[in-house]
Amino acid sequence: DAKTTQPDSMESTEGETVHLPCSHATISGNEYIYWYRQVPLQGPEYVTHGLQQNTTNSMAFLAIASDRKSSTLILTHVSLRDAAVYHCILRVDGNTRKLIFGLGTTLQVQP
Amino acid sequence: GGIITQTPKFLIGQEGQKLTLKCQQNFNHDTMYWYRQDSGKGLRLIYYSITENDLQKGDLSEGYDASREKKSSFSLTVTSAQKNEMAVFLCASSIGGVTGQLYFGEGSKLTVL
Numbered sequence: 001d002a003k004t005t006q007p008d009s010m011e012s013t014e015g016e017t018v019h020l021p022c023s024h025a026t027i028s029g030n031e032y033i034y035w036y037r038q039v040p041l042q043g044p045e046y047v048t049h050g051l052q053q054n055t056t057n058s059m060a061f062l063a064i065a066s067d068r069k070s071s072t073l074i075l076t077h078v079s080l081r082d083a084a085v086y087h088c089i090l091r092v093d094g095n096t097r098k099l100i101f102g103l104g105t106t107l108q109v110q111p
Numbered sequence: 112g113g114i115i116t117q118t119p120k121f122l123i124g125q126e127g128q129k130l131t132l133k134c135q136q137n138f139n140h141d142t143m144y145w146y147r148q149d150s151g152k153g154l155r156l157i158y159y160s161i162t163e164n165d166l167q168k169g170d171l172s173e174g175y176d177a178s179r180e181k182k183s184s185f186s187l188t189v190t191s192a193q194k195n196e197m198a199v200f201l202c203a204s205s206i207g208g209v210t211g212q213l214y215f216g217e218g219s220k221l222t223v224l
Contacts, residue, residue: 034211034212041217041218042215042218043203043216043218044154044213046212046214049211049212087153089211099211101146101153103152
């Protein structure tokens with residue numbers, strides 16, 4: 001699985017929209033982009049994933065660059081509950097069964 | 112929805128002791144995983160299993176044994192606890208190799224005195 005690069009930390013205020021960037025310059029054509037988040041004392045929680053097209057669900061919007069070398073997880077109207085470590089991970093579906101987690105981005109949300 | 116249950120939630124051991132962590136899932140998922148999380152480090156894969164009685168080594172398997180006797184359960188044994196060791200062990204499951212959507216338990220925190 002290819003490597004991803006994320007900022008160590010980001011800050012926001014309740015109600016704002018937050019853009020969490022992820023760089024994956026060496027991504028392969030068959031690698032999916034997965035996002036997980038983790039709050040203290042809990043295991044990681046799946047947020048979303050995509051291959052080429054932007055995707056959206058109740059948790060977030062995932063914007064994928066046209067060259068797929070980067071992606072951005074967009075959280076709208078953040079609340080204190082969104083404070084977590086966000087992990088951006090690449091995975092080849094149907095091939096390898098393991099996800100490789102890095103340190104992710106710690107998102108702090110101020111009241 | 113399903114749930115992943117890890118026991119015990121907290122485990123305190125002595126140096127050299129053999130310690131076992133258990134994980135149960137009711138999703139009916141094929142694949143189960145054990146990860147280790149140390150402070151300031153990302154998750155590292157210890158073992159995974161794609162079906163009952165299958166075991167696959169991850170990047171950190173040395174010093175650990177695993178067992179998948181039933182589809183719903185996956186246990187991990189620390190064969191010899193290291194003094195002052197402290198880490199969180201996370202169990203997860205997924206439908207199979209088709210998806211990267213894993214469901215994690217809350218973790219088991221190990222402290223070795």
